[in-house]
Amino acid sequence: MxxxxxxxxxxxxxxxxxxxxxxxxxxxxxxxxxxxxxxxxxxxxxxxxxxxxxxxxxxxxxxxxxxxxxxxxxxxxxxxxxxxxxxxxVPGATVNQYVAARGPLPVRLAAMAGAMLADGLARVHQAGVLHRDLKPQNVILGPDGPVLIDFGLAVLTEQDSRFTQTGLLIGTPAYMSPEQVRGERALTAAVDIYALGATLVYAATGHDLYPGAGGVHSLLLRIADPQVAPDLAGVPDDLMPVLTDMLAHEPAARPALATVRSRLLAVAGADGTDVSELRRQVAELTYSAATELLVPRVDAPPPPGPPPTVPAQPPLPSPPPGGRRDVPAQPPPPTRHDLPPAPTRVDGASAPLAPTRTDAAAEVGMPTRRDPSPVRxxxxxxxxxxxxxxxxxxxxxxxxxxxxxxxGDAPSGEPVGPPQGDAMLSEGTPATRVRWPRRVLIALCALLLIASAANLIYRHQQSKPVRVYDKKPTALAFNPDGTILASADDDEMIRLWDVDGRKLLGTLFGQDGVIDELSFSPDGDTLASANDSGQIKLWNMTTRQETATLDFKVARSTTVSFSPDGTMLAGGADTTIKVWKVGSTKALTSITGLAKVINKVRFSGDSKTVLGRAEDGSAGMWDARTGARRYSSPGIASSWYVPTSSGSVEIRDPGGGLLGELRGHDGPVKASDFHGGWLVTGGYDKTVRLWNVTLRREVDMVTVYTWAAESVALSPKTLLVAYGNYKGLWLWRPDPA
Incomplete structure (x- = not known):
């Protein structure tokens, strides 16, 4: 085209x-x-x-x-x-585009749109995600009603400190809650409820909560001050009570989303209009004949003539005789914080929209566009x-x-930039064109080729597996900071290795069977080992002594995992899952909800739910303390990756439902490990493979020696893989590029 x-x-x-x-x-x-x-x-x-x-x-x-x-x-x-x-x-106009072009939404439609957004936010929060940047620019009035966009600042509720540092503001000031302005890290769903209230105020009135606040710092001070109330002038009487509650200064005082939804629905239907009719009217806000110009035509044929090209830069005029031409000072090049915010989502192909507003609602570090011309x-x-x-x-x-x-533009309209042509580089020094000798250019090209070849050789050497030990490990695990690797062998001992130096740090004795799985506590102070005698042993990593034995009293292979908060431990043997409080040998609960042998256990991100997976791929979820069966959990943030004998890895939801599969191995997949969006697998086809699970594709592979890779582990800190086969224990640094 x-x-x-x-x-x-x-x-x-x-x-x-x-x-x-x-x-x-x-x-x-x-x-x-x-x-x-x-x-x-x-x-x-x-x-x-x-x-x-x-x-x-x-x-x-x-x-x-x-x-x-x-x-x-x-x-x-x-x-x-x-x-x-x-x-x-999603074709349509954002809320701020609609209001700028047509004025505030009618009260019933604003309430109905708010109820629909509250329902959508509830689903987002059920997935354990906070949006954190809800505002009129991030709500599109689409053909099926309002739609939330731009999850670039969203974060998992149990991982809120992952990107946020104390004192660092994340969001758009005019729609930030007081606790966001204060830089609090333990944010809750209340931040999105506040932002939804602020968005509805704009939708119903056309102004922000603190109009005329001046600069960003003045605005932030007003939001953080409990004595300064937001400006609700123009808010319809029917909406005033619910919006006032949603904008409460303290998070605990704000209503839950279910309450917000029901109260907004009551306002929307106060005149007896049916909900389905209200939904239809909201969906038609940017799709009626009266507002046709707000919707870009995406199926229009290409314009006639050649494609647009970059306009040529006109030459600078020559300097006056005998002196240097005065060139207006050029502003410093823009940094990543000086770049303009996203212009309107509608590109103005049919007709220009109203100019973008220029107030303190601009995003932190991204000034509002001040060019009054329409977005072209x-x-x-x-x-x-x-x-x-x-x-x-x-x-x-x-x-x-x-x-x-x-x-790049002078007040008179002539382009500015570095002096060109006969312009002077400095007082009294004429500009000259630098001509590089051919042999210098050849030498530079040769250096670049040598550097490129050296880089390829270095990357190849870095990605080549290195053997650490000559015995086959049955289980592997990295500690949380990736500095120590624990390996268990057929001789029923656990060896601790310095990852960087590849040196033996010590050995743990006292197992009563072959070890099937190893797991470090989140703080790295405790190592748990599960053996084929139905036992889980706990080891103090400082003294390197056994501290407890947890016995299933069945001679079957076992699996073990710590909770993310480090307070509980879960294990599985035969068809039973048990949960213990760390420091106690008495089980909190015993679960027998799966028919087949348990081969994997783990906790949800909030440590409130224990998950179990059986050898046939079936799975279940239970309350970690009571053992009650659960069918959903907002603290779950990842899927199961189930190795199969057919050579694939099945992707299953936490309840065991099949979502898809990863194919690449030519034989049964023996072992797998998952961390931070990466999956490593080892199979009987004598390969170890690295997968990007976001894209569901293989990104690197290494062929192992002699026999299958029967155990694998992925470092939680760096892209480093440990695997074991009959030739010993190996470390491999994949190159996903």
Whole structure:
């Protein structure tokens, strides 16, 4: 197509939808015609490790959330160049676009939209995720009602400190709750309830909670001050009570989402209008004839003529005779915090929208766009157009469109920049073009080739497995910081290894059978070993002495796992799961809910639920303290990865339901381990494979010697794999690139 921007994965990118400090969003179409919004990280930010982690976390969060109020995840490649993700495309205007163009929503429709959003947020929270950046710009009035977008700042409730540091503000100031402004780390669902209330105030009135607050710091001070009440002027009387409660200063005083939903539904239906009719009216807000201009036409034919090209930079005028031309001072190049926020999601293809608001609601570190001109379709080079070295795939807009307003243009309209042509580089020194001698260029090219070859050799050497010990381990486990590896052998002993030095640190004696599984406590102070005599032994890692024996009293293989908070321990043998409080040999509960032999146990992220998986792939969930059967748990954040004799790894939900499978091994899969989005497997085909479970694809493989890899472990801190076979214990550093 003439107007095609480029290709990412299975998606043809047809046009730019918006841009922000993190990257660009394009409208794309798959090979089967599915329409998606593709988010691409800015090329200059790909080396930012914090941003990469946030982007990967956004993908993981989108995998967890579901429902009609969330744009579903379609595909992603967090390791790509550039990194990208694709979500369901929702045509329509955002709440702030609608209000700017048409004014506040009618009270009944604002209440109905709020009730639908409350229902969607409840599903998000049930998945253990907080949005943390709910605002009018992140709610699209789509064809089926309001939809939540942009989970870039979302975080798992049990991992809230993963990215947030004390004193670091995450969110958009005008819609942040007081506890967010104070920098509290233990955030709850109340932050999203507050933001939903602030969003509904804007939807119903057209103004924020603190209009005219001045700068961001002044706004934050007002929000944090319990004596300064938000401005609810213009809020309809019917909405005032519920919005006042949602905006309570203390989180505990805010109502639950179920209460918010029921109260908003009561307001919406106060005049007797049926709920289904209200839903229809909300869905038609941006799809009626009166508001046709708010909806971009995504199926319009490409415009006639050649594709847009980057406009040429006009030359600077020559300096006056006898002196240096005065060149206006050029602002410093923009940093990642100076980049403009995402412009309107609707690209103005049919008609311009109202200018973006310029108040203190701008995101922290991303100033509001002050250019009063409407957002224009970006002039993006086509696939056949030349690309820049910083943009090898031609996906980023031209440099002119990426600059913040005012950068690169003189007040008179003439371009500014480094002196060119006859312009002076310094007082009295004429500019000259540097011509490199050919042999210097040849030498530089040779150095680059040598450096590239050296890098390839280094990476190959780094990824080559190294043998640590010559006996076959039956079980392996890294400690939490990845510095110590525990290995168990057929001789019923546990050996502790220094990972960096690959030296033996010590040996633990006293097992009464072959060890099937090893597990470290979250603090690394205790090691648990489960053997085929139906016993679990606990070892103090400081004294290296046995501290307790937990006995199932059955001569069967066992499995063991600590709870994330370190207070409990779960084990499985035969068809029984037991849970103990750490420090006690008396079981809290004994569970017999699965018919087949238990081969894996673990806890949910909040440590309140114990999960068990049987050898046939069936699974179940129970209350960790009472043993009561559970069928859902908001603290669960990952799936089961079940090795099979057919050569695949089945992906199952926490309840045992089959979600998919990973194929690659040519024989039965013997062992697996999972950490942080990576899965390592060992099979009878004499290979160990690394998988990116987000993308569900194999990224690296190593062939082991002589026989199958029967035990594997993945370091929780670095991409380091330990595996064992009849030739011994090996360490392998995969290269997913």
């Amino acid at each position: 003439a107007d095609e921007v480029g290709q990412l994965g299975d998606y043809r990118l047809l046009r730019l939808l918006g841009a922000g400090g993190m990257g660009y969003v394009y409208f794309g179409v798959s090979s089967t015609g599915d329409r998606v919004a593709v988010k691409v990280i800015r090329q200059e930010l790909v080396s930012d490790e914090d941003l990469r982690r946030r982007f990967a976390a956004e993908i993981e969060n989108l995998k967890l959330v579901y429902g009609s109020r969330v744009a579903r995840l379609e595909d992603a490649d967090p390791l790509g160049d550039p990194a990208w993700l694709a979500v369901q495309y 379709p970006a002039a993006v080079p086509s696939v056949a157009s030349p690309t820049s070295p910083m943009d090898p795939r031609g996906l980023l807009p031209p440099e002119k469109d990426r600059r913040p307003p005012g950068v």
